[in-house]
């Protein structure tokens with residue numbers, strides 16, 4: 001392989017989000033010998049994974065794909081730059097999956113609230129049991145998860161969270177607490193209505209959002225231009241009239257337009273990104289995420305998405321058509337590429353940040 005080919009291959013490897021440890025899969029993964037660390041070097045979650053029969057695909061996804069702390073620092077930076085004058089407190093995470101970002105958002109300031117919206121009820125339920133429970137005592141009262149379509153957000157149904165189970169079990173003798181429950185139900189951020197009993201977003205007086213976000217290329221799940229514009233209009237409607245921001249990321253570039261299989265090795269599992277042949281007419285690709293665990297256990301197609309690969313100008317046009325005042329693009333050369341050393345503005349090696 002020539003120097004140029006090697007460089008191209010290296011760039012492909014790093015073309016995924018947070019992909020500094022990816023490498024192209026060249027061997028039969030069924031025979032992987034995973035690097036298993038000693039138990040003392042494992043985090044609690046990793047130990048949990050090693051102990052359980054098969055770890056949840058959601059836990060594996062959160063570990064390998066997401067980095068909510070980094071996302072939040074960008075959200076704060078963008079809000080201060082483009083709106084300013086106040087602290088952002090109210091976040092909406094669209095296409096939230098397990099709402100990992102939302103729960104992280106709640107952690108560092110007790111005034112913060114979060115709304116998560118997704119089509120996948122299993123992911124939302126997993127969130128209530130595994131993520132919200134780690135926020136602290138008031139976590140459930142500051143987050144509202146809605147099950148539904150981002151194209152019809154107001155019709156989405158509130159997902160029951162853990163404390164509601166307790167509320168339902170109250171007896172008549174506990175009248176005083178029932179009164180408190182009524183009070184809770186009337187507040188904006190408490191997810192305490194039954195989803196089969198009219199508990200839809202339209203009926204909730206939710207705080208206007210300072211920030212709405214759609215991460216991990218989720219807007220690629222929308223395939224039609226009209227859908228994209230419709231979605232962006234709903235976002236604008238949800239944002240505070242005092243000023244707010246919508247932040248999304250986008251998947252694209254030359255490496256996205258052909259078949260590709262990448263993998264990233266973690267201490268106790270291997271994460272595989274499989275990209276199908278690119279459909280140049282529809283501009284679509286299919287992404288499958290697989291997890292290979294130790295003892296040859298595999299979670300094949302743990303997640304699978306059909307993505308339309310929108311271009312930056314298409315996104316800008318749709319945002320403007322939906323009514324957004326300004327659109328800013330932030331780009332980052334993926335860390336570790338040869339070009340980082342030579343390209344103006346990106347010459348800071350591995351700590352490359354997004355640049356406007």
Ligand SMILES: C[S@@+](CC[C@H](N)C(=O)[O-])C[C@H]1O[C@@H](n2cnc3c(N)ncnc32)[C@H](O)[C@@H]1O
Nearest residue numbers: 095096097118119120148149150215216218221
């Ligand atoms: C690529 S995942 C992103 C998950 C999460 N936001 C993250 O950062 O990793 C896309 C998510 O969007 C959800 N989704 C796809 N189409 C949707 C729609 N029309 N309305 C609501 N959620 C949708 C899927 O269920 C899935 O959880």
